Amino acid sequence: MILYVIAVGLSVTMGLMGFINLAHGVFAMAGGFILSYSMERFGVPFPLALVLAFASVSLGSIVLERLLYSRLYSAGELAQVLFTIGLIFVSIALARLVYGTLTAPVFLPDYLTGQVHILGRDFPAYRVFLIAFSAVLIFVLWFGVERTRWGAMVRAAVDHRGMAQSVGINTKRLFMLTFALGSGLAGLGGALGADILPVHWGYPLEHLVYFLIVVAVGGLGSLRGPFVAALLIGIADTACKYWVPELGAFLVYAATIGILLWRPLGLFGVRA
Amino acid sequence: MSGYVADPRIRWPEWLPWIVALAAFFLLPEYLALGARILIFILFALSLDLILGYGGIITLGHSAFFGLGAYTAGILSAKLGVNDPHLQLVAAAAAGAALGLATGAVILRTKALTLLMLTLAITAILLEVANKMSSVTGGADGLSGVQVNPLLGLFKFDLWGRTAFLYCLTVLFLGWLVVRRIIYSPYGAMLTGIRENTARMHAIGAPVYWRLVLVYTISGTIAGVAGALLTQVNQFVGLNVLGFEISGELLVMLILGGVGRIYGAFVGPAVYLVAQDYLAKQFPEYWYFGIGALLIVVVLFAPGGILGITDKCLSFFRPKSSARASAH
Amino acid sequence: MRLLKGLILVGFAFAASGAAAQTVKIGFITSYSGLNGNLGPYMERAVRLYIKLHQNELPPGVKIELITRDDTGPNPDKAKQLAQELIVRERVDLLAGVIFTPNALAIAPLATEAKVPFVIMNAGTSVISTRSPYIVRTSFTLWQSSYPLGQWASKKFKTAYTLVSDFGPGHDAEQAFTRSFTEGGGKVVASVRVPLQNPDFAAYMQRVKDARPDALMVFIPAGKTATAVMKNFSDLGLDKAGIRLIGPGDITTEEELPNMGDVALGATTVFHWSAAGDRPANKAFIAAWKKEYGANETPNFLSVGSWDGTALIFEAIKQQKGRLDPDRTMEIFKRWKFADSPRGPISIDPETRDIIQPEYLREVRRVNGQLANVELETLGTAVKDPWKELQKKK
Numbered sequence: 001m002i003l004y005v006i007a008v009g010l011s012v013t014m015g016l017m018g019f020i021n022l023a024h025g026v027f028a029m030a031g032g033f034i035l036s037y038s039m040e041r042f043g044v045p046f047p048l049a050l051v052l053a054f055a056s057v058s059l060g061s062i063v064l065e066r067l068l069y070s071r072l073y074s075a076g077e078l079a080q081v082l083f084t085i086g087l088i089f090v091s092i093a094l095a096r097l098v099y100g101t102l103t104a105p106v107f108l109p110d111y112l113t114g115q116v117h118i119l120g121r122d123f124p125a126y127r128v129f130l131i132a133f134s135a136v137l138i139f140v141l142w143f144g145v146e147r148t149r150w151g152a153m154v155r156a157a158v159d160h161r162g163m164a165q166s167v168g169i170n171t172k173r174l175f176m177l178t179f180a181l182g183s184g185l186a187g188l189g190g191a192l193g194a195d196i197l198p199v200h201w202g203y204p205l206e207h208l209v210y211f212l213i214v215v216a217v218g219g220l221g222s223l224r225g226p227f228v229a230a231l232l233i234g235i236a237d238t239a240c241k242y243w244v245p246e247l248g249a250f251l252v253y254a255a256t257i258g259i260l261l262w263r264p265l266g267l268f269g270v271r272a
Numbered sequence: 273m274s275g276y277v278a279d280p281r282i283r284w285p286e287w288l289p290w291i292v293a294l295a296a297f298f299l300l301p302e303y304l305a306l307g308a309r310i311l312i313f314i315l316f317a318l319s320l321d322l323i324l325g326y327g328g329i330i331t332l333g334h335s336a337f338f339g340l341g342a343y344t345a346g347i348l349s350a351k352l353g354v355n356d357p358h359l360q361l362v363a364a365a366a367a368g369a370a371l372g373l374a375t376g377a378v379i380l381r382t383k384a385l386t387l388l389m390l391t392l393a394i395t396a397i398l399l400e401v402a403n404k405m406s407s408v409t410g411g412a413d414g415l416s417g418v419q420v421n422p423l424l425g426l427f428k429f430d431l432w433g434r435t436a437f438l439y440c441l442t443v444l445f446l447g448w449l450v451v452r453r454i455i456y457s458p459y460g461a462m463l464t465g466i467r468e469n470t471a472r473m474h475a476i477g478a479p480v481y482w483r484l485v486l487v488y489t490i491s492g493t494i495a496g497v498a499g500a501l502l503t504q505v506n507q508f509v510g511l512n513v514l515g516f517e518i519s520g521e522l523l524v525m526l527i528l529g530g531v532g533r534i535y536g537a538f539v540g541p542a543v544y545l546v547a548q549d550y551l552a553k554q555f556p557e558y559w560y561f562g563i564g565a566l567l568i569v570v571v572l573f574a575p576g577g578i579l580g581i582t583d584k585c586l587s588f589f590r591p592k593s594s595a596r597a598s599a600h
Numbered sequence: 601m602r603l604l605k606g607l608i609l610v611g612f613a614f615a616a617s618g619a620a621a622q623t624v625k626i627g628f629i630t631s632y633s634g635l636n637g638n639l640g641p642y643m644e645r646a647v648r649l650y651i652k653l654h655q656n657e658l659p660p661g662v663k664i665e666l667i668t669r670d671d672t673g674p675n676p677d678k679a680k681q682l683a684q685e686l687i688v689r690e691r692v693d694l695l696a697g698v699i700f701t702p703n704a705l706a707i708a709p710l711a712t713e714a715k716v717p718f719v720i721m722n723a724g725t726s727v728i729s730t731r732s733p734y735i736v737r738t739s740f741t742l743w744q745s746s747y748p749l750g751q752w753a754s755k756k757f758k759t760a761y762t763l764v765s766d767f768g769p770g771h772d773a774e775q776a777f778t779r780s781f782t783e784g785g786g787k788v789v790a791s792v793r794v795p796l797q798n799p800d801f802a803a804y805m806q807r808v809k810d811a812r813p814d815a816l817m818v819f820i821p822a823g824k825t826a827t828a829v830m831k832n833f834s835d836l837g838l839d840k841a842g843i844r845l846i847g848p849g850d851i852t853t854e855e856e857l858p859n860m861g862d863v864a865l866g867a868t869t870v871f872h873w874s875a876a877g878d879r880p881a882n883k884a885f886i887a888a889w890k891k892e893y894g895a896n897e898t899p900n901f902l903s904v905g906s907w908d909g910t911a912l913i914f915e916a917i918k919q920q921k922g923r924l925d926p927d928r929t930m931e932i933f934k935r936w937k938f939a940d941s942p943r944g945p946i947s948i949d950p951e952t953r954d955i956i957q958p959e960y961l962r963e964v965r966r967v968n969g970q971l972a973n974v975e976l977e978t979l980g981t982a983v984k985d986p987w988k989e990l991q992k993k994k
Contacts (some may be wrong), residue, residue: 082524
């Protein structure tokens with residue numbers, strides 16, 4: 001489910017803005033580090049640390065967006081891919097320099113550890129929390145995109161930037177805010193997931209494939225898509241490992257190929 | 273970008289790389305191991321340039337072909353006892369072609385992100401398979417015990433890497449001839465057309481899809497041969513030949529050199545590997561930083577790579593040929 | 601006459617000093633960058649610290665030059681290329697280091713062909729030292745820790761479940777443990793091999809829990825994977841279900857213990873060294889480390905392997921007065937005994953060129969507010985690599 005929170009941010013930037021941001025994992029990593037650092041060094045309580053992760057990564061991403069990303073909005077896909085790969089490399093080197101080679105330690109608050117008894121089976125409390133959180137998040141986001149003015153403006157701007165500008169929508173600022181939201185979500189995802197997907201300097205590359213799979217399978221530009229995809233992939237992966245551990249991650253990739261061939265735009269994709 | 277306007281005869285500057293390589297062989301005998309590695313990656317980069325620079329297919333999974341070729345050669349020797357280097361090359365080429373055809377036919381119907389994802393997924397699957405089938409591939413420990421008989425019965429692979437270097441040079445030369453032939457043919461012109469304006473190509477009735485599949489297959493074949501070379505030179509195959517890092521590094525090398533022009537594939541790997549050899553020794557932790565920063569700078573300010581920059585420099589000195597220069 | 605004697609004496613003096621100016625070049629290959637391998641600094645620091653502290657033991661005029669190279673992780677082709685260059689370009693006298701098994705296996709034929717002694721300071725798969733007569737290993741093998749672990753476990757537990765990473769050392773650990781555990785009367789209810797790159801152990805842990813073994817034997821590479829295993833172990837409630845977590849010491853390495861937190865308490869491991877080991881040589885080693893590198897820094901088992909490996913090299917240098925002949929060096933290596941290792945007395949097995957060392961049973965406990973691997977008992981003082989011993993009997 002962490003995959004979802006991180007991936008929905010990617011779906012937002014890629015789908016709504018049409019920008020292939022492979023460096024999305026960098027924002028997730030940053031969020032994870034911020035959470036760990038603030039909790040360890042400054043004793044910030046967990047919920048506040050999550051907010052902090054979201055906020056600071058959002059703000060940081062705005063800086064990056066203004067300086068670098070905005071130059072490439074109209075460049076070809078190749079340029080975007082290459083640029084973001086370069087960004088990944090730079091960030092992991094920086095992360096290594098600043099934080100060293102160890103992982104960011106995370107200690108969950110007691111009320112989120114242990115097990116929860118539901119319907120006769122024990123479930124790890126934290127994972128239950130994550131699923132619930134993600135469900136709430138999707139609702140909030142859906143509401144925001146479908147029902148508010150802001151959402152309408154974003155959709156208009158993506159559908160036809162020129163037209164949107166001529167009706168007075170400040171597309172530059174809109175994209176900036178959207179990018180900030182997407183990246184902030186990534187930071188939040190990284191922070192939430194820091195316990196399960198350990199945060200360390202190689203994080204963005206290690207999980208790049210998974211983020212991309214969730215987005216591609218779920219469909220660009222959709223919010224439900226990555227959620228469903230993350231659920232599907234998460235369940236399939238876990239089930240596979242439980243029943244047939246010898247196959248490992250094989251099934252996930254095979255399923256991805258199958259789904260993408262059947263539906264090249266992803267399960268819920270709306271635009272190519 | 274060279275292509276439909278250029279003359280297919282070999283111009284004299286095109287002999288430069290080979291002269292440099294031969295000079296290196298005689299003057300720098302201690303660097304031949306690095307040299308062989310550069311040659312192998314040049315061949316690999318050529319195969320990527322075919323599909324990326326000329327076909328416009330963005331892939332992050334090219335190591336699938338490289339790794340398949342590497343393992344084919346390795347398994348043939350270590351598990352099946354076939355030590356003849358020529359047979360190993362042929363087998364690797366066939367494997368690369370088969371994979372190229374099979375996957376190309378399937379995934380080239382898609383575009384952009386979906387295509388990218390599929391290339392990644394295919395490579396990931398191959399990596400998993402290699403990892404799991406450790407009785408055949410050696411798994412995470414790698415495949416050792418690869419033996420290569422002396423070339424033509426005479427030339428043994430020696431510690432100094434002399435045989436390896438000349439062998440790779442020869443194979444690269446042949447590969448280069450093939451790639452050049454393709455690019456300067458009407459087929460190559462069509463590829464450029466597909467890359468530049470697919471809709472129009474469809475409109476004039478060109479079978480876009482099959483042309484792309486063909487170039488993908490050829491590219492896979494060449495990449496497979498490059499992989500086999502690596503196995504033969506090292507007499508070992510590790511899982512990293514199928515990894516994402518090699519695909520990413522190759523992309524960086526090609527962009528660095530200049531994509532869409534054959535010699536970018538020569539310059540890029542040479543500069544990258546030499547720099548890595550030197551710099552990564554001094555500052556290993558900062559290597560990724562340097563490469564990332566370089567990539568960003570190149571994308572933002574010098575999309576043509578090193579050769580693009582040299583073109584611009586040269587065009588200052590040759591105002592009359594600006595028509596030719598701008599065709600690049 | 602006196603002048604002549606004087607001249608002869610002076611001549612001798614000149615000859616002696618002239619012959620003594622020697623540099624021993626060591627080609628050190630380990631992983632500094634790269635995603636899976638960046639534990640290189642733990643090894644290099646140990647080597648340099650040893651050299652610094654023991655410089656005056658070298659014969660007069662002899663210097664050591666350490667040439668380091670980065671293989672960027674488990675990349676055997678790169679490792680082989682680096683080794684080739686070190687041999688051909690830098691003309692090193694010795695090769696040393698190497699974290700990963702595939703890299704060691706790729707370099708082995710070069711060591712044989714060029715006759716360059718190769719001191720392996722980490723890679724732990726048993727078969728490595730058989731690949732070249734010029735290989736000697738000062739680190740450990742998985743059989744050395746997992747075999748005694750199985751023997752001890754068979755007396756305490758009736759059933760066990762094994763979970764290992766799917767690569768050489770993992771297979772070794774699994775086979776070693778299974779063998780001695782079943783020989784001792786225990787039953788291994790099931791075994792699973794998890795992919796090397798996968799951190800999400802929840803599903804596997806659930807399966808283990810459902811099988812209800814008395815103990816879960818785990819081997820995964822040291823580092824963040826170990827932490828993930830620990831967390832999943834407790835998240836899924838295996839500790840509450842009464843399952844004991846055991847394994848070779850790689851699963852509770854010193855630098856990861858702070859990250860694991862209290863979930864690691866009670867984990868029982870078998871290993872050749874622990875920072876908490878109460879030996880004068882160990883205390884001196886750790887104190888010297890902290891003095892040189894900072895009070896917050898601790899060495900780990902890679903450092904110990906490298907430290908002892910350097911001591912081994914020093915022995916060869918001292919005995920040959922800085923002029924290293926490969927075959928003579930190997931003879932010296934084979935006969936080496938070292939009582940002052942931080943792990944206790946160690947030696948090299950002349951038949952297999954592998955290390956003979958003590959193995960300790962340890963448990964993770966809180967000592968002075970910090971988690972440590974407390975050594976409970978010594979399971980063996982001079983444990984040879986059981987895998988090779990068993991091969992001999994065949």
